[in-house]
Amino acid sequence: DRDRDRPPSAVPGRRGPEAGTRSGGERRGTPDTRTPSPLPGERGEDPRAPAIRGNRSAAAFGKALIDIASQGHLLLHSLEPGIQDEFSRMGVAGELPGGEGDFLGIVANAGSGTKLDYYLERRVRYEVALGDQGSALGRTSVVLGNEAPTGGQPRYVIGPHPFTDLEAGENYLYMSTYCAPSCSLRDVRRDGRPTGVAPHRELGHPVFQTTAQVPSGGAQELSFAWTVGRAWTGDASAGAYQLVVDGQPGVRPVHLSLDVRVPAGMHVASATAGMRVTDDGVAWNGEIGDRK
Numbered sequence: 001d002r003d004r005d006r007p008p009s010a011v012p013g014r015r016g017p018e019a020g021t022r023s024g025g026e027r028r029g030t031p032d033t034r035t036p037s038p039l040p041g042e043r044g045e046d047p048r049a050p051a052i053r054g055n056r057s058a059a060a061f062g063k064a065l066i067d068i069a070s071q072g073h074l075l076l077h078s079l080e081p082g083i084q085d086e087f088s089r090m091g092v093a094g095e096l097p098g099g100e101g102d103f104l105g106i107v108a109n110a111g112s113g114t115k116l117d118y119y120l121e122r123r124v125r126y127e128v129a130l131g132d133q134g135s136a137l138g139r140t141s142v143v144l145g146n147e148a149p150t151g152g153q154p155r156y157v158i159g160p161h162p163f164t165d166l167e168a169g170e171n172y173l174y175m176s177t178y179c180a181p182s183c184s185l186r187d188v189r190r191d192g193r194p195t196g197v198a199p200h201r202e203l204g205h206p207v208f209q210t211t212a213q214v215p216s217g218g219a220q221e222l223s224f225a226w227t228v229g230r231a232w233t234g235d236a237s238a239g240a241y242q243l244v245v246d247g248q249p250g251v252r253p254v255h256l257s258l259d260v261r262v263p264a265g266m267h268v269a270s271a272t273a274g275m276r277v278t279d280d281g282v283a284w285n286g287e288i289g290d291r292k
Contacts, residue, residue, distance in 0.1 A: 072249040096178065096203040097244050102128065102231045103205065105178035105246035106142055106254070111211070112172040113161030118251050120171060121145035125257040128231070130241060130281075132263065136231035138179065140224040146171045146214040158216075169216030177208045177222070178246065182229035189223045236265070247288035258284040 068074045075094035078084045087093040097103060104126055110117055125141040148158055148169040160166045177197075179185075181204050188197050188208065197208040214220050232241035241262075247254050261281040262268060268277050275282045 072247075096205050096246065098181070098204055100182075100230045100233060101180065101242040101244065102136065102138070102228055103178065103180040103183075103244050103246070104138075104140065105176075105205070105248075106140075107176040107178070107248050108144070108212075108250075109174040109176070110172075111174050112159055112164060112166055112170070114159040114171075115157040116146070116148050116159065116169070116171040118157075119146060119148035119169075120173075120250065121147060121252060122250070122254045123257075124254055126243075126245075126259070128241075128243070128258075128260045130232055130239075130261065130263050132236075134230050134232050134234070134239075136228040136241075138183070138224075138226050138228055138231075140177065140179075140226075142175070142177070142222045143219055144171075144173065144212050144214050144222075145219040146216055148216050150216045166213075167215065171212075171214045173212045173214070175210050175212050175222060177224060178202070178205045179208075179224075179226055180228045180231065181205055182231070183226045184229070185224065185226045187223075187225040189221075191221050192223075195222075236263075238269075239266075245288060253287040256284070256286060256288050258282075 065074070069076070069090075069092045074092065076087045076092050077094070078087060084093065088095060096105070104124075106122070106124055108120070108122065121144070123141075123143040123145070127139045129137045131137060146169070148171065150158065150167070150169040155168075158169045160168055160170070164172065166172055183206050185197075185199065185206065185208060188195055188210075190210075195210070197210045200207050200209060208224065210222065212220050212222065232239050234240055241260065243258070243260070245256060245258075247256070259278075259281065260283070268282055271277055271282045274286075275284050
């Protein structure tokens with residue numbers, strides 16, 4: 001599941017739960033005086049009834065669930081093949097596209113144990129230079145901005161979480177950057193300096209994982225350079241290039257800037273609606289929140 005946090009074995013600025021504690025923070029052997037909410041059936045009602053209280057009906061709950069799933073905020077998986085096929089048909093299975101062509105996916109998973117995603121700004125720039133025999137050189141820049149305050153909000157919103165060494169308002173993110181199946185990484189930099197990533201392969205796509213620690217009012221840039229062996233189809237006389245951008249939905253949409261240059265001696269004959277044709281290729285700027 002690409003949307004699940006996969007923390008490295010040792011992460012600067014974040015420590016695991018102390019020995020003798022539960023994930024909720026109370027120590028083992030200490031009585032829990034809180035009263036948990038009763039489960040369906042504990043009050044005598046039908047346990048099959050939906051656990052919905054107040055004036056919210058099951059129909060309203062179902063509509064809300066459909067809305068957030070259609071916007072990409074919820075992904076579903078089932079061990080039953082028939083149900084999983086339906087999830088795939090509905091576009092809520094979280095699958096990555098296969099086959100030829102170019103691909104870019106940026107996933108930021110929260111690691112601070114707070115609500116700081118509300119203040120996260122994500123700006124992505126992807127520059128592509130199409131080469132010979134279907135190849136391409138891609139350069140990706142991901143700028144993470146943190147507009148969180150350091151006070152004036154509850155600790156559960158801006159932190160710090162008791163199991164971290166972070167400051168109030170400081171965001172910690174697990175970053176996963178996906179590229180096309182035929183992609184090969186050439187260089188990675190953090191704020192212009194060479195850095196390392198953990199390379200993996202997921203659902204047929206290379207994925208490069210790292211972390212980002214951004215203080216309140218700060219920003220951090222992760223940049224990648226890679227080659228794509230089969231980014232476009234055709235030959236020196238004519239060809240076609242297709243890019244899929246898997247935009248992760250969030251509280252604030254991702255701003256994407258795209259610049260694609262065609263090989264020397266070629267020109268753009270047609271482009272997807274909304275693309276702007278330039279002297280040597282096409283460009284696009286806008287906000288994304290789902291796959292485009």
